Amino acid sequence: MQEFFSVSLILTQHINRQLGKKPGVTLSKVSRYKRGLSFEENNHILLCDLGGTLGIDMEYIAPRNPSITSMNYMGYDFGVFNHQDMSNISHLRRTMSFSNFPWMNCNITHPMTKEPFFGEPYEIYVINGMKLAILGGYAGSFLPESGKKRPTLHVSSLSGSIKRWLRYISDTEDPDY
Numbered sequence: 001m002q003e004f005f006s007v008s009l010i011l012t013q014h015i016n017r018q019l020g021k022k023p024g025v026t027l028s029k030v031s032r033y034k035r036g037l038s039f040e041e042n043n044h045i046l047l048c049d050l051g052g053t054l055g056i057d058m059e060y061i062a063p064r065n066p067s068i069t070s071m072n073y074m075g076y077d078f079g080v081f082n083h084q085d086m087s088n089i090s091h092l093r094r095t096m097s098f099s100n101f102p103w104m105n106c107n108i109t110h111p112m113t114k115e116p117f118f119g120e121p122y123e124i125y126v127i128n129g130m131k132l133a134i135l136g137g138y139a140g141s142f143l144p145e146s147g148k149k150r151p152t153l154h155v156s157s158l159s160g161s162i163k164r165w166l167r168y169i170s171d172t173e174d175p176d177y
Contacts, residue, residue: 005042005043005044006040006042006043006044007045007046007132008037008043008044008045008046009046010030010033010037010045010046010047010048011049011050012025012030012047012049012053013050013051013052013053013082014052014053014082015049015052015053015067027067027071027074030047030074031074034047034074042128044127044128046077046078047071047075047076047077048077048079048134049071049078049080050079050082051079051082051084051085052084052085053067053068053071053079053085054067054081054084054091054095064098065095065098068098068099071099072098072099072100072101076099076100076101077101078102078103078104078123078134078136079099079103079104079136080105080136080137081103081105081118081138081140082140086138086140089152096118102119102120103118103136104119104120104122104134104135104136105117105118105121105136105137105138106121106122106135106137106158106161106164106165107137107138107156107157107160107161108138108153108154108155109153109154109155109156110153110154111152111153111154114154114156117154121137121161121165122165122169124169130176130177131173131175131176131177132175132176132177133173133175133177135162135166137158137162
């Protein structure tokens with residue numbers, strides 16, 4: 001007999017150093033909300049960041065991004081990028097190296113090989129025996145670094161990339177959702 005369960009997807013975006021008790025959404029409020037949901041029976045929680053957290057701290061000179069440290073502690077499951085994060089690729093790569101969760105993007109690829117630039121574009125989560133596939137993509141505009149003959153990365157069409165990766169996921173992983 002199949003047991004019923006629910007999945008709560010908590011999304012954050014543009015955290016912009018909002019860690020503590022400040023107006024608006026902060027990581028502290030997200031943490032309290034997640035803790036409240038975790039007491040519900042058969043409720044599985046996935047935490048996701050939709051971008052804006054990495055790029056805003058470009059001038060931050062400490063070795064680690066405080067938002068990433070907090071997100072690691074809270075147990076974020078995955079993240080995707082937005083236009084702020086893509087504004088400084090070297091900073092983005094350095095900051096990503098400190099995160100304990102994947103950053104998924106199906107349409108950001110290496111310019112020569114067209115392979116995903118930032119790791120896997122999707123993750124499979126198994127919840128009560130059900131396979132849930134989550135595919136991440138970058139929907140913003142991207143201007144390659146000026147003055148460079150060879151671009152660092154390539155951003156392809158989001159709709160084409162999603163179709164291609166959904167076919168691949170369906171064929172190889174056979175997800176339920």
